[in-house]
Amino acid sequence: MKFPVIIEAFPETLAGEKGQNADVVLLGPQIAYMLPEIQRLLPNKPVEVIDSLLYGKVDGLGVLKAAVAAIKKAAAN
Template identity: 45%
Template sequence: MSILLVCAAGMSTSLLVTRMEDAAKKRQIDVKIEAHPVGDIEKYGNQADVILLGPQVRYQLAAVKKQYVSKPVEVINMQDYGMMNGEKVLEHALKIAGK
Protein backbone atom coordinates (compact mmCIF):
# COMPACT_ATOMS: atom_id res chain seq x y z
CA MET A 1 0.00 0.00 0.00
CA SER A 2 1.17 3.52 -0.78
CA ILE A 3 0.25 6.66 1.17
CA LEU A 4 0.96 10.15 -0.13
CA LEU A 5 1.04 13.05 2.31
CA VAL A 6 0.63 16.41 0.62
CA CYS A 7 1.74 19.59 2.32
CA ALA A 8 2.91 23.13 1.67
CA ALA A 9 6.67 22.51 1.47
CA GLY A 10 7.34 19.03 2.85
CA MET A 11 9.43 19.97 5.88
CA SER A 12 7.24 19.20 8.89
CA THR A 13 5.42 16.43 7.07
CA SER A 14 8.65 14.48 6.64
CA LEU A 15 8.75 14.01 10.42
CA LEU A 16 5.19 12.68 10.31
CA VAL A 17 6.25 10.21 7.59
CA THR A 18 9.00 8.91 9.89
CA ARG A 19 6.54 8.50 12.75
CA MET A 20 4.06 6.70 10.48
CA GLU A 21 6.80 4.38 9.19
CA ASP A 22 7.79 3.56 12.78
CA ALA A 23 4.15 2.76 13.62
CA ALA A 24 3.87 0.56 10.52
CA LYS A 25 7.04 -1.36 11.44
CA LYS A 26 5.72 -2.02 14.95
CA ARG A 27 2.52 -3.40 13.43
CA GLN A 28 4.41 -5.27 10.70
CA ILE A 29 2.49 -3.46 7.96
CA ASP A 30 4.10 -3.19 4.53
CA VAL A 31 3.44 0.37 3.45
CA LYS A 32 5.21 3.03 1.39
CA ILE A 33 4.73 6.56 2.76
CA GLU A 34 5.93 9.72 1.03
CA ALA A 35 5.48 13.44 1.59
CA HIS A 36 5.57 15.97 -1.23
CA PRO A 37 4.51 19.58 -1.74
CA VAL A 38 1.03 20.09 -3.15
CA GLY A 39 2.61 21.54 -6.30
CA ASP A 40 4.12 18.12 -7.06
CA ILE A 41 0.92 16.09 -6.63
CA GLU A 42 0.70 15.30 -10.34
CA LYS A 43 4.10 13.56 -10.17
CA TYR A 44 3.12 11.28 -7.28
CA GLY A 45 -0.67 11.11 -6.96
CA ASN A 46 -1.29 8.32 -9.47
CA GLN A 47 0.96 5.86 -7.62
CA ALA A 48 -0.70 6.45 -4.23
CA ASP A 49 -3.51 4.33 -2.82
CA VAL A 50 -4.45 7.06 -0.32
CA ILE A 51 -3.81 10.80 -0.43
CA LEU A 52 -3.76 12.78 2.81
CA LEU A 53 -3.50 16.56 2.84
CA GLY A 54 -1.79 18.44 5.63
CA PRO A 55 -4.03 20.94 7.43
CA GLN A 56 -2.10 23.84 5.88
CA VAL A 57 -3.29 22.84 2.39
CA ARG A 58 -6.85 21.80 3.29
CA TYR A 59 -8.11 24.45 0.85
CA GLN A 60 -6.91 22.11 -1.94
CA LEU A 61 -9.20 19.23 -0.84
CA ALA A 62 -11.94 19.73 -3.44
CA ALA A 63 -9.45 20.09 -6.29
CA VAL A 64 -7.46 16.99 -5.27
CA LYS A 65 -10.65 14.93 -4.83
CA LYS A 66 -11.76 16.00 -8.30
CA GLN A 67 -8.37 15.08 -9.79
CA TYR A 68 -8.23 11.66 -8.07
CA VAL A 69 -11.86 10.54 -7.97
CA SER A 70 -10.98 6.84 -7.63
CA LYS A 71 -8.80 7.33 -4.53
CA PRO A 72 -9.59 8.19 -0.93
CA VAL A 73 -8.51 11.80 -0.33
CA GLU A 74 -8.86 13.45 3.08
CA VAL A 75 -7.29 16.10 5.29
CA ILE A 76 -5.15 14.93 8.20
CA ASN A 77 -6.71 15.70 11.57
CA MET A 78 -5.17 18.96 12.77
CA GLN A 79 -4.50 17.69 16.29
CA ASP A 80 -2.87 14.48 15.04
CA TYR A 81 -0.75 16.52 12.63
CA GLY A 82 0.28 19.00 15.30
CA MET A 83 1.23 16.21 17.70
CA MET A 84 2.97 14.29 14.89
CA ASN A 85 0.90 11.25 15.89
CA GLY A 86 2.07 8.79 13.25
CA GLU A 87 0.05 5.95 14.76
CA LYS A 88 -3.28 7.78 14.43
CA VAL A 89 -2.57 9.13 10.95
CA LEU A 90 -1.52 5.68 9.77
CA GLU A 91 -4.65 4.15 11.30
CA HIS A 92 -6.81 6.73 9.52
CA ALA A 93 -5.10 6.06 6.18
CA LEU A 94 -5.62 2.31 6.55
CA LYS A 95 -9.26 2.84 7.50
CA ILE A 96 -10.11 5.00 4.49
CA ALA A 97 -8.24 2.58 2.22
CA GLY A 98 -10.38 -0.27 3.54
CA LYS A 99 -7.42 -2.12 5.08
Protein backbone atom coordinates (compact mmCIF):
# COMPACT_ATOMS: atom_id res chain seq x y z
CA MET A 1 0.00 0.00 0.00
CA LYS A 2 1.31 3.44 -0.90
CA PHE A 3 0.36 6.72 0.66
CA PRO A 4 1.89 10.20 0.66
CA VAL A 5 3.91 11.29 3.66
CA ILE A 6 5.25 14.65 4.68
CA ILE A 7 8.11 14.51 7.16
CA GLU A 8 9.21 17.70 8.88
CA ALA A 9 11.66 18.38 11.68
CA PHE A 10 11.34 21.15 14.24
CA PRO A 11 13.00 22.03 17.54
CA GLU A 12 11.18 20.80 20.63
CA THR A 13 10.30 24.40 21.50
CA LEU A 14 7.82 24.37 18.58
CA ALA A 15 6.19 21.03 19.46
CA GLY A 16 3.00 22.58 20.79
CA GLU A 17 2.57 24.76 17.71
CA LYS A 18 3.74 22.45 14.91
CA GLY A 19 2.46 19.24 16.50
CA GLN A 20 -1.15 20.39 16.20
CA ASN A 21 -1.04 19.69 12.46
CA ALA A 22 0.78 16.35 12.69
CA ASP A 23 -0.65 12.84 12.58
CA VAL A 24 2.19 11.66 14.83
CA VAL A 25 5.01 13.41 16.68
CA LEU A 26 8.33 11.60 16.93
CA LEU A 27 11.03 12.70 19.33
CA GLY A 28 14.70 12.01 18.83
CA PRO A 29 16.22 9.74 21.49
CA GLN A 30 18.32 12.63 22.79
CA ILE A 31 15.15 14.37 24.04
CA ALA A 32 13.31 11.27 25.29
CA TYR A 33 13.19 12.91 28.72
CA MET A 34 10.73 15.44 27.23
CA LEU A 35 8.14 12.79 26.29
CA PRO A 36 5.75 13.51 29.22
CA GLU A 37 5.91 17.26 28.58
CA ILE A 38 5.22 16.92 24.84
CA GLN A 39 2.40 14.45 25.53
CA ARG A 40 0.82 17.05 27.83
CA LEU A 41 1.13 19.69 25.10
CA LEU A 42 -0.50 17.38 22.54
CA PRO A 43 -3.00 15.23 24.45
CA ASN A 44 -4.88 14.09 21.33
CA LYS A 45 -1.82 13.15 19.26
CA PRO A 46 0.37 10.07 19.35
CA VAL A 47 3.78 11.13 20.63
CA GLU A 48 6.59 8.57 20.55
CA VAL A 49 10.36 8.46 20.96
CA ILE A 50 12.26 7.14 17.94
CA ASP A 51 13.97 3.85 18.75
CA SER A 52 17.63 4.64 19.36
CA LEU A 53 18.83 1.73 17.20
CA LEU A 54 16.75 2.93 14.24
CA TYR A 55 17.93 6.48 14.85
CA GLY A 56 21.58 5.45 15.08
CA LYS A 57 21.39 3.36 11.90
CA VAL A 58 19.55 6.19 10.11
CA ASP A 59 16.84 3.62 9.29
CA GLY A 60 14.20 5.90 7.79
CA LEU A 61 11.99 3.02 6.69
CA GLY A 62 12.04 1.52 10.18
CA VAL A 63 11.12 4.88 11.71
CA LEU A 64 8.33 5.33 9.14
CA LYS A 65 6.94 1.88 10.00
CA ALA A 66 7.00 2.79 13.70
CA ALA A 67 5.22 6.08 12.96
CA VAL A 68 2.48 4.32 10.98
CA ALA A 69 2.07 1.81 13.82
CA ALA A 70 1.70 4.67 16.33
CA ILE A 71 -0.96 6.32 14.15
CA LYS A 72 -2.88 3.03 13.82
CA LYS A 73 -2.63 2.38 17.56
CA ALA A 74 -3.97 5.86 18.34
CA ALA A 75 -6.83 5.42 15.86
CA ALA A 76 -7.81 2.11 17.48
CA ASN A 77 -8.10 3.73 20.93
